[in-house]
Amino acid sequence: MQLLHLDSSVLGGASVSRQLSAELVARHRALHPGIQVVSRDLAADPVLHLSGAHLAAFNGAATEDATITADLVKGNAYMDELFASDILVIGAPMYNLSIPTPLKAWIDRIAVAGKTFRYTATGPEGLLKGKRAFIASARGGVYSAGSPAAGLEHQESYLIGLLAFLGITDVTVVRAEGIAMGPEAKKAAVAEALADIAAISA
Template identity: 80%
Template structure:
């Protein structure tokens, strides 16, 4: 059993999404003591955002910049870690109705045609099979289905769609939302999310 644990919140120890993602990993560790965990803090050690230099390198251009070379190596490591993982745990707070840019930068390095998906005569096909994913979601407001702001939600829905595009359809969302509505609302939301984590089956 191999777990890839990603965090993207900039709040460090104060982050709810980090608390939830750590809880999910701990839940798995309790059930599979011999599992291997690879952790990436995308907020403190982000990849560079895609640029023309990246695209040129992908097409075979010579890279003579040390920073770019290190970043390309990091992107290759992202891909290796993803392929090795049986379970992907993604800590994903909502920032401005979507995901943190560091998480998007990670996605841009692993969503690659011919590697994690391919185009076919009937449309795109995901190449990542037999993997499970968890999204540890934290939101200041309430954007879940049925809420007045549901149409503005481009965080969980984006990640679920992206994972499905890559072939990962076994996705569980653990959510704490409304956490900006005061201490009591935050405590209730986090408490419920932790109960959901405790109920995750083996």
């Protein structure tokens, strides 16, 4: 069994999403002794955002740009890691109502027609069925269902929709929100998220 662990926060050791994603990985190690973990720090080592040169290469054009070539190799590795993994843990803080751009760049490399999804006569079909995903969500304000700002939430909803589009429908969100609303609010939110992680079963 393999777990793919992605982090995307730029805050390093101060990141709540990184704290939660690390706890999720530890929980799965406890539940699945011997599980192989592949980790990617997308903030520290991102791929480039898509460009015309990338799209040309995807369509078979040769490239002599060493930077683009190396970047394409990294993107191919992303795809290989995803296919080989049974469990996906995504550390995803909310940045400006959505996800960090390094995580979006990762998505742009793995959401590929004919590989992770396909178009059919009845609509798109995800090709990554049978995998589980866990989202370690952190956000400064409160955007959960029923809150005044719920309509501005394009972080968790985007990831859940994207994963479903790719065929991954077994998705668990572990959330710490309101963490910018004072030390006590942050402490309570993190404690609740950690309790949710401890309750995860195989």
